[in-house]
Amino acid sequence: PAPRTVLLTGAAGGLGTLMRGLLPAYGYDLRLLDLRPVDGEPAALTVDLADRAALREAVRGVDAVLHLAGISLESTFDKILKANIEGVHHLYEAVREEGVPRVVFASSNHAVGFTPRPVGDDPLIPVGTPRRPDTFYGLSKSFGEDLAQFYWDKHGIETVSVRIGSCFLEPANVRMLSVWMSPGDGARLFHAALTAPHVKHSVVYGSSANTRLWWDLGPARALGYEPQDDSEQYAEKLIAEHGELDPANPDHAHLGGHFCTNPPLWPH
Numbered sequence: 001p002a003p004r005t006v007l008l009t010g011a012a013g014g015l016g017t018l019m020r021g022l023l024p025a026y027g028y029d030l031r032l033l034d035l036r037p038v039d040g041e042p043a044a045l046t047v048d049l050a051d052r053a054a055l056r057e058a059v060r061g062v063d064a065v066l067h068l069a070g071i072s073l074e075s076t077f078d079k080i081l082k083a084n085i086e087g088v089h090h091l092y093e094a095v096r097e098e099g100v101p102r103v104v105f106a107s108s109n110h111a112v113g114f115t116p117r118p119v120g121d122d123p124l125i126p127v128g129t130p131r132r133p134d135t136f137y138g139l140s141k142s143f144g145e146d147l148a149q150f151y152w153d154k155h156g157i158e159t160v161s162v163r164i165g166s167c168f169l170e171p172a173n174v175r176m177l178s179v180w181m182s183p184g185d186g187a188r189l190f191h192a193a194l195t196a197p198h199v200k201h202s203v204v205y206g207s208s209a210n211t212r213l214w215w216d217l218g219p220a221r222a223l224g225y226e227p228q229d230d231s232e233q234y235a236e237k238l239i240a241e242h243g244e245l246d247p248a249n250p251d252h253a254h255l256g257g258h259f260c261t262n263p264p265l266w267p268h
């Protein structure tokens with residue numbers, strides 16, 4: 001049966017806020033969790049991924065988890081280790097102990113960030129491309145994908161790992177013309193990942209059907225995802241402001257963009 005009750009971790013964050021606005025229209029009953037209080041949601045659970053007992057209680061009785069919580073930019077290895085690496089392990093242990101059958105994991109393009117981006121007629125990057133993390137942050141997402149595979153092989157817990165591009169209201173720079181995922185397409189993709197049958201552990205790229213796309217959306221479409229948006233409507237303005245990407249510029253040469261050279265730092 002299709003999942004109804006879904007634990008949304010990271011509900012106070014940017015993507016969590018967009019998804020708690022959009023996913024209820026698909027019929028989900030969302031249980032919200034974050035380290036911080038969630039604006040306007042007094043029933044949200046304030047839980048640190050370090051707290052295994054609280055996590056176990058949080059996943060009890062849900063049909064699936066949409067796991068967005070964690071450090072979403074570069075940080076020290078120690079902070080990433082706690083929040084993202086130990087955190088994702090704690091989440092899967094809670095899921096295993098409580099018998100939750102499915103997780104949708106917010107992976108990131110930064111798990112493959114040092115992959116050269118396609119230029120000209122180069123083929124799109126497949127999901128099977130070797131992982132080449134561009135940061136400790138990207139390394140933690142690469143670990144999360146391996147952990148998800150392990151919990152499928154060992155414990156039969158299904159996961160869709162979504163290597164999200166950039167999910168914001170609008171693309172903010174020229175790179176995002178290639179990697180942008182509109183919030184509406186984000187909700188469509190997460191809904192497909194939550195409901196597609198027999199996903200085992202599937203890895204997919206998460207973006208809109210952008211004219212300047214860098215990666216293969218086939219695996220996401222195979223889950224039933226039908227993207228409706230394309231960043232191209234923003235191209236003229238962004239290119240007039242910043243110019244076209246230059247493959248000789250190291251900031252522009254890889255999927256991960258400036259995360260490879262000068263990553264934005266987690267503020268806390």
Ligand code: NAI
Nearest residue numbers: 010012013014015035048049069070072106108164166167
């Ligand atoms: P965000 O930084 O706005 O939200 C992350 C949320 O996780 C925050 O509300 C934070 O309080 C919570 N959190 C952090 N550590 C926690 C812990 N130890 N326990 C419980 N909660 C904790 O990030 P955003 O943009 O909303 O991203 C959500 C997820 O999607 C992240 O895992 C991020 O890595 C991933 N992602 C997001 C992309 C995007 O375009 N927004 C692109 C690729 C991946």
Ligand code: 15L
Nearest residue numbers: 072073108109110165166167
């Ligand atoms: C990510 O993984 C970050 O969480 C998000 O804030 C964006 O910077 C995105 O990647 C990106 O690549 O643009």
